[in-house]
Amino acid sequence: MNSTLDKRAADRGWSIFDRKRAAVDWIDVVWVLFIIGLAFLPPIHEIHKQLILLGFAVFQLFEGFLIAHYQRSGRYAAVVVKIALATVLLAHTGDVNSINSNYWPIYFVPVVTAATYFGPLVTLGWTVLASAAYCSYLIPVSAEYEITAESFELLGIRVLFFFLAAMLVNRFVVENRKQVKRYQELSQTLEETNKQLRRAEAEARRSERLAALGQMSAGLAHEIRNPLGVIKGSAEMLSQKLTADQPLAAELAGYISSEVNRLNALVARFLDFAHPMRIEARPHRIDEIVDRALESVEHQFPHAGVRVERDYANPLPELMVDEQLCERVFINLIQNAFQAMDGSEPASGTLKLGIRPEDAHVPKGVSVTVEDTGSGVPSELREQIFNPFFTSKKDGVGLGLAIVAKILDEHGGSIRLEDSPRGARFRVFIPREPQRT
Numbered sequence: 165m166n167s168t169l170d171k172r173a174a175d176r177g178w179s180i181f182d183r184k185r186a187a188v189d190w191i192d193v194v195w196v197l198f199i200i201g202l203a204f205l206p207p208i209h210e211i212h213k214q215l216i217l218l219g220f221a222v223f224q225l226f227e228g229f230l231i232a233h234y235q236r237s238g239r240y241a242a243v244v245v246k247i248a249l250a251t252v253l254l255a256h257t258g259d260v261n262s263i264n265s266n267y268w269p270i271y272f273v274p275v276v277t278a279a280t281y282f283g284p285l286v287t288l289g290w291t292v293l294a295s296a297a298y299c300s301y302l303i304p305v306s307a308e309y310e311i312t313a314e315s316f317e318l319l320g321i322r323v324l325f326f327f328l329a330a331m332l333v334n335r336f337v338v339e340n341r342k343q344v345k346r347y348q349e350l351s352q353t354l355e356e357t358n359k360q361l362r363r364a365e366a367e368a369r370r371s372e373r374l375a376a377l378g379q380m381s382a383g384l385a386h387e388i389r390n391p392l393g394v395i396k397g398s399a400e401m402l403s404q405k406l407t408a409d410q411p412l413a414a415e416l417a418g419y420i421s422s423e424v425n426r427l428n429a430l431v432a433r434f435l436d437f438a439h440p441m442r443i444e445a446r447p448h449r450i451d452e453i454v455d456r457a458l459e460s461v462e463h464q465f466p467h468a469g470v471r472v473e474r475d476y477a478n479p480l481p482e483l484m485v486d487e488q489l490c491e492r493v494f495i496n497l498i499q500n501a502f503q504a505m506d507g508s509e510p511a512s513g514t515l516k517l518g519i520r521p522e523d524a525h526v527p528k529g530v531s532v533t534v535e536d537t538g539s540g541v542p543s544e545l546r547e548q549i550f551n552p553f554f555t556s557k558k559d560g561v562g563l564g565l566a567i568v569a570k571i572l573d574e575h576g577g578s579i580r581l582e583d584s585p586r587g588a589r590f591r592v593f594i595p596r597e598p599q600r601t
Contacts, residue, residue: 192228195224199217205266213253227242230242243274243277243290246273246274254298254301263298268298271294275290275329278290283334283338288327291330298326299319299323392424392427392431399417399420445575445597445598448487449480449482450480450532450594451519453485454532457498460491460495461495461502465502470514475516475518476518476519480530481596483594485594486571489574490571492571493568493572496567497534497568501538501588502536504538504539505536513587514536514537515534515536515537516534517532517535519533528595529596530596532592533590536587536589537587540587546581549581575594575598577594579591579592579593
């Protein structure tokens with residue numbers, strides 16, 4: 165029990181009574197003033213007594229540094245040195261009957277020190293050792309005097325008070341440690357709650373931006389789509405009327421038609437982002453959805469040579485999700501990972517997929533991690549990658565991760581970019597049932 169308390173104390177640091185001091189504090193000053201007061205009590209001219217008290221004062225001032233640099237051994241050394249100094253002090257403040265020296269209460273110093281630094285059982289052990297050191301003066305006394313029953317009673321009372329002081333101080337210290345632990349746990353809980361609150365605020369701001377940009381995109385896409393239809397129809401009619409002796413005109417008409425098709429695809433992506441999503445939630449296994457998304461991306465990069473590592477928990481609960489929308493989420497993330505690792509080149513990197521149930525999460529659900537060994541995301545861009553129309557790709561539109569975030573928002577889930585030693589790691593959380601309707 166005491167060893168456990170010792171380890172916890174070393175791990176958590178010291179409280180006001182169980183502290184790992186690195187500098188002199190006011191308690192050290194009180195100790196020194198106490199020792200100075202003893203120096204002015206008889207016998208004043210006993211040089212050995214004054215030197216021993218000086219040793220107490222110096223050791224007390226440097227005890228904090230000793231504990232700071234040698235936590236475990238330093239605490240043992242502190243108690244041993246104080247027992248030794250107390251024993252020598254009694255030898256120089258009394259004659260052959262040193263056990264009756266007026267300075268016998270000095271043994272409370274190592275006893276209280278032990279109660280401060282150790283658990284109950286170890287404190288009792290140190291108190292037994294201090295009591296034995298004090299009682300050792302019975303040996304020279306018994307050689308010169310006859311020890312009466314009254315003397316033994318007085319000695320027993322003094323020793324019992326050593327144990328009483330040790331237990332009272334230690335009980336207070338142990339309770340103080342428990343209180344400090346509770347405060348630290350509460351502080352950690354509050355810190356985690358604040359992190360979740362800041363994350364929720366960031367997601368709320370992102371959702372507001374998505375809504376505003378979605379409305380703008382919808383209007384803009386509709387305005388663009390109408391003239392595109394006219395251009396495409398005109399190009400097709402022009403192609404039909406061109407004769408074989410006009411190859412340049414036919415080629416230009418073909419360019420117009422293909423570019424219109426590309427713009428139509430881009431407009432369709434704008435509309436996908438802008439339109440409200442209707443979730444058709446049914447029970448599905450998320451690992452099967454992730455595997456299908458991986459297979460789809462692997463068909464796009466047949467020569468990628470990316471090594472895939474799966475870490476799926478078993479069993480996994482079924483989730484009430486929209487299968488197609490969730491598949492789009494993971495196709496986008498896995499595709500980004502392949503591209504980040506230059507997926508067109510052989511042996512380009514490693515893709516790690518992890519799935520874990522999140523029962524401690526409120527609401528309960530499943531977390532999916534997608535981690536690659538690519539170039540990663542620069543720190544200055546981490547806060548922008550989920551914003552619509554932001555992209556670092558030359559031919560990108562910047563809607564991929566924005567649509568992913570929107571799909572997860574509609575499910576009541578979330579996505580965040582986590583720290584990774586290499587590459588990028590995205591963590592997706594999906595609740596067991598959609599939190600929005």
